[in-house]
Amino acid sequence: MTLVKTSHKRRSFLKISAATGGGMLIGFNWMTSCSSPEEETIAIPNEWFEMNGYIKIGDTGLVTIYSPNPEIGQNVMTSMPMIVAEELDVNWEHVVVEQGMLDEDVFHNPQFAGGSLSIMLGWDALRMAGATGRRMLLEAAAGEWGVQVSDLQVRDGIISEVNGDRSISYGDIASRAVDMEVPEEIELKDPKDFKLIGTYQKNVVGPQLVTGKSVFGLDFKREGMLLAMIQHPPAFGMKVKDFNQQEIKGMDGIRDAFIIDTGYEDEGRFDVNAFNQLIAIVGDSTWQLINAKKALKSNWETESTLESNQSHAESLARDLDNGTLQEERRDGDPDSAFAGAAKVIERTYSAPIIAHNTLEPMNFFAHVNGDKVELVGPTQTPNNLKESTSKMLGIPLENITVAMTRMGGGFGRRLYTHYGLEAAAISSKMSAPIKLIYSREDDMTQGTYRPAYRSTYKAGLDENNNLIAFSVKGVGFREGPVFPNRFPAGAIDHYYAVKRVSPSNISYGAWRAPRSHFTAGAEQSFLDEVAEAAGKDPIELRLELFDRAKTNPVGEEYEYDAERYAGVLKLVREKANWGEDMPGVYRGVAAYFCHNSYVAQILDLVMHNGQPKVKKVWCAVDCGIVINREGAKNIIEGGVVDGIGHAMYSELQFEDGAPVQENFNSYRLIRHGEAPEEIEVFFVENDISPTGLGEPGLPPAVGALASALYRATGQRYYHQPFTTKEQDQESRLLG
Amino acid sequence: MAIFDIEINGKKQQVDVDPATPMLWVLRDHLDLVGTKYGCGIAQCGACTIHIDGTAVRSCSMPVSAVGNKSVTTIEGLSEKGDHPVQKAWLEHDVPQCGYCQAGQIMSAAALLDSNPTPGDAEIDAAMNGNLCRCGTYTRIKAAIKTAATG
Numbered sequence: 001m002t003l004v005k006t007s008h009k010r011r012s013f014l015k016i017s018a019a020t021g022g023g024m025l026i027g028f029n030w031m032t033s034c035s036s037p038e039e040e041t042i043a044i045p046n047e048w049f050e051m052n053g054y055i056k057i058g059d060t061g062l063v064t065i066y067s068p069n070p071e072i073g074q075n076v077m078t079s080m081p082m083i084v085a086e087e088l089d090v091n092w093e094h095v096v097v098e099q100g101m102l103d104e105d106v107f108h109n110p111q112f113a114g115g116s117l118s119i120m121l122g123w124d125a126l127r128m129a130g131a132t133g134r135r136m137l138l139e140a141a142a143g144e145w146g147v148q149v150s151d152l153q154v155r156d157g158i159i160s161e162v163n164g165d166r167s168i169s170y171g172d173i174a175s176r177a178v179d180m181e182v183p184e185e186i187e188l189k190d191p192k193d194f195k196l197i198g199t200y201q202k203n204v205v206g207p208q209l210v211t212g213k214s215v216f217g218l219d220f221k222r223e224g225m226l227l228a229m230i231q232h233p234p235a236f237g238m239k240v241k242d243f244n245q246q247e248i249k250g251m252d253g254i255r256d257a258f259i260i261d262t263g264y265e266d267e268g269r270f271d272v273n274a275f276n277q278l279i280a281i282v283g284d285s286t287w288q289l290i291n292a293k294k295a296l297k298s299n300w301e302t303e304s305t306l307e308s309n310q311s312h313a314e315s316l317a318r319d320l321d322n323g324t325l326q327e328e329r330r331d332g333d334p335d336s337a338f339a340g341a342a343k344v345i346e347r348t349y350s351a352p353i354i355a356h357n358t359l360e361p362m363n364f365f366a367h368v369n370g371d372k373v374e375l376v377g378p379t380q381t382p383n384n385l386k387e388s389t390s391k392m393l394g395i396p397l398e399n400i401t402v403a404m405t406r407m408g409g410g411f412g413r414r415l416y417t418h419y420g421l422e423a424a425a426i427s428s429k430m431s432a433p434i435k436l437i438y439s440r441e442d443d444m445t446q447g448t449y450r451p452a453y454r455s456t457y458k459a460g461l462d463e464n465n466n467l468i469a470f471s472v473k474g475v476g477f478r479e480g481p482v483f484p485n486r487f488p489a490g491a492i493d494h495y496y497a498v499k500r501v502s503p504s505n506i507s508y509g510a511w512r513a514p515r516s517h518f519t520a521g522a523e524q525s526f527l528d529e530v531a532e533a534a535g536k537d538p539i540e541l542r543l544e545l546f547d548r549a550k551t552n553p554v555g556e557e558y559e560y561d562a563e564r565y566a567g568v569l570k571l572v573r574e575k576a577n578w579g580e581d582m583p584g585v586y587r588g589v590a591a592y593f594c595h596n597s598y599v600a601q602i603l604d605l606v607m608h609n610g611q612p613k614v615k616k617v618w619c620a621v622d623c624g625i626v627i628n629r630e631g632a633k634n635i636i637e638g639g640v641v642d643g644i645g646h647a648m649y650s651e652l653q654f655e656d657g658a659p660v661q662e663n664f665n666s667y668r669l670i671r672h673g674e675a676p677e678e679i680e681v682f683f684v685e686n687d688i689s690p691t692g693l694g695e696p697g698l699p700p701a702v703g704a705l706a707s708a709l710y711r712a713t714g715q716r717y718y719h720q721p722f723t724t725k726e727q728d729q730e731s732r733l734l735g
Numbered sequence: 736m737a738i739f740d741i742e743i744n745g746k747k748q749q750v751d752v753d754p755a756t757p758m759l760w761v762l763r764d765h766l767d768l769v770g771t772k773y774g775c776g777i778a779q780c781g782a783c784t785i786h787i788d789g790t791a792v793r794s795c796s797m798p799v800s801a802v803g804n805k806s807v808t809t810i811e812g813l814s815e816k817g818d819h820p821v822q823k824a825w826l827e828h829d830v831p832q833c834g835y836c837q838a839g840q841i842m843s844a845a846a847l848l849d850s851n852p853t854p855g856d857a858e859i860d861a862a863m864n865g866n867l868c869r870c871g872t873y874t875r876i877k878a879a880i881k882t883a884a885t886g
């Protein structure tokens with residue numbers, strides 16, 4: 001039995017009131033965490049007491065859950081309300097989910113909604129809110145009938161006596177429950193009693209999506225709104241000097257053209273941007289703006305190095321081989337162990353810069369009206385945008401509102417605030433409501449890219465083919481791709497991990513499963529090669545290591561649960577019948593832990609007219625309790641396709657500081673015919689609190705693909721994208 | 736600028752725009768039909784797919800002046816109640832993730848099934864390859880097309 005407290009130091013996490021139109025309204029904060037109220041030592045953030053989610057139990061019995069969470073495509077609009085409905089004990093058919101009305105006060109407290117964190121952060125709060133509602137409704141009914149709550153039961157929103165005939169629906173008692181006192185402590189359901197959680201439920205906004213009715217940022221419209229586009233310098237390292245302003249201003253449908261500057265002192269963490277100064281054009285219609293952009297004649301100044309693929313490869317190779325790398329972990333005496341090893345395997349892996357390419361390009365609506373600012377658009381970090389706008393425009397925070405629209409994909413791209421700031425700067429200059437839209441070219445060539453990485457893995461085997469020494473060295477722009485305490489740390493006697501950041505003037509950011517998508521691919525295909533050298537089955541080799549980490553761990557700590565890690569591998573091995581002889585099918589396996597979830601995959605590849613084709617991907621996932629199996633499977637499938645697609649095809653090259661690819665004619669994304677024919681997802685059943693799904697499905701796909709490609713072609717793939725020709729794979733290795 | 740009378744979703748509409756304006760922007764900016772999406776502007780992603788006399792066309796690359804008196808259908812007009820067999824199959828397979836590409840996917844799939852009611856895998860790939868889904872819902876899309884074909 002889990003008991004949670006509904007208040008802290010007499011401040012309640014919940015706010016109960018009468019709903020307009022009858023019924024009960026329960027206000028709560030989606031991010032409140034109350035799982036360990038006893039040992040609360042950390043300060044409780046003030047925001048946890050701000051209401052940003054509401055449950056309305058109408059007197060018709062209809063339950064409406066207002067979700068403030070932005071929908072990036074992870075299906076949280078369905079899964080999070082399912083948690084509330086479970087604890088509230090209502091029939092899912094009687095639940096309506098609404099995204100917070102953009103103009104309502106209550107939704108002006110949106111918060112950070114980074115990728116896979118949503119469910120983890122919402123779990124406690126949502127359960128508490130639902131359970132409190134249930135309890136108060138029960139108390140109201142008990143009071144009404146003069147009985148004890150323990151004499152009552154609930155089923156699908158109907159309260160009835162255990163030993164009696166009376167029954168009443170939530171709708172009929174809701175108005176009376178408003179006056180009940182909020183219980184101090186509330187009992188949550190035992191996961192084994194869950195009826196709704198763990199079932200397959202369709203996306204609640206599906207009907208809107210298939211009829212084109214969902215409003216994305218780009219679709220947002222306001223009376224009197226003008227449109228705006230920007231032009232950034234053609235290369236990183238360049239700056240705008242001037243442009244044919246008069247000519248552009250005189251064009252059909254163009255209202256104004258000018259240079260904006262979004263820079264300000266003390267920029268925040270999400271203000272990543274290489275170009276603070278941009279040319280902005282404001283007009284009546286998109287087509288007129290596109291034509292005006294084509295007519296631009298601009299002068300640019302070079303202010304720093306113009307980087308290229310060549311210079312990137314050179315600097316990464318130099319830093320990896322000769323640079324001073326920072327030590328992150330060391331166990332035992334790796335140098336002597338490598339020196340004494342019977343076999344040493346050393347391989348270098350790399351990945352190029354890639355763009356996010358959310359299908360909906362960046363855009364934002366802004367209305368700066370005197371000292372009031374209204375911002376509306378696709379952002380994952382509304383609070384950061386608010387703060388940055390306040391600093392940039394010198395307008396107090398309380399005068400700024402940021403509302404979120406549905407987002408056409410995120411993958412980390414919409415954590416960054418610059419496009420919202422640009423919209424605000426343009427609106428401020430125009431003193432008019434404007435919507436800024438990026439063309440695909442703007443979006444692809446002014447990114448917060450996944451940086452390029454380069455890593456060397458090394459393994460030492462003793463004469464009995466035991467893995468006794470292991471090292472990883474990683475360099476990259478923005479960040480070294482090394483997680484020192486993840487697997488196989490803890491499982492190998494002699495181990496070290498070092499990393500380094502290489503300088504670059506290109507703007508980089510988080511990209512779905514940051515770093516993990518690269519480390520998983522490199523490490524997992526490296527282990528495949530190590531297993532081969534050791535004459536061991538690749539799954540067996542990993543299980544031996546997990547066993548070691550479990551029974552006799554090396555070093556002080558490591559960041560994974562070896563049992564759960566091994567669990568997903570065993571599950572996928574069994575489901576896919578690993579070891580079975582399948583003529584013409586080439587298999588690769590990988591397992592990875594990131595964003596608190598464990599995923600193992602087996603990828604089956606066939607050769608079709610000399611081209612590799614992924615036939616099936618088997619996935620075993622341990623993400624704790626699965627809320628909505630339908631949505632969870634969809635997200636894992638998406639991660640698999642994303643992992644395969646980017647590892648196989650995608651790359652953003654640079655020449656003279658400029659991205660070579662600007663649109664989907666030259667930038668390769670995976671397409672229908674290249675997608676796996678089938679993806680099957682299996683979940684580990686347990687009672688552990690739910691963890692992320694948006695990211696963990698992706699990383700293992702890269703490793704499984706690399707190993708399957710090796711079985712099919714006899715060639716190892718070290719450098720992404722794997723479609724890079726054989727001779728280029730060689731030259732990348734040489735750097 | 737010039738005046739164009741076009742039939743969209745069974746309704747006559749009039750716009751006064753530059754004749755070179757792509758249908759995509761006529762729909763989105765001038766007629767408030769924003770179900771048709773912009774993804775690339777160069778006929779490479781399929782997000783803007785509409786039907787012109789029943790054939791799938793990338794509206795970002797078709798100037799309004801080329802439409803003439805052919806009839807235009809957008810996602811808003813594919814069915815009255817959202818119950819076109821393709822839309823129903825999409826719901827049954829719970830296809831969308833972010834959903835941004837899906838109007839274009841549905842329009843391409845509906846046109847395919849119109850001309851070829853029982854397409855094989857290779858035919859589905861050929862007809863759908865121009866529609867990108869950045870969220871990776873391809874396997875579900877293929878399954879939904881097969882359901883719509885048999886249903």
Ligand code: FES
Pocket residue numbers: 772773774775776777778779780781782783784793794795796
């Ligand atoms: S916007 Fe027309 S195909 Fe991409």
Ligand code: FES
Pocket residue numbers: 073359408409831832833834835836837867868869870871872
């Ligand atoms: S569902 Fe997001 S792009 Fe297809």
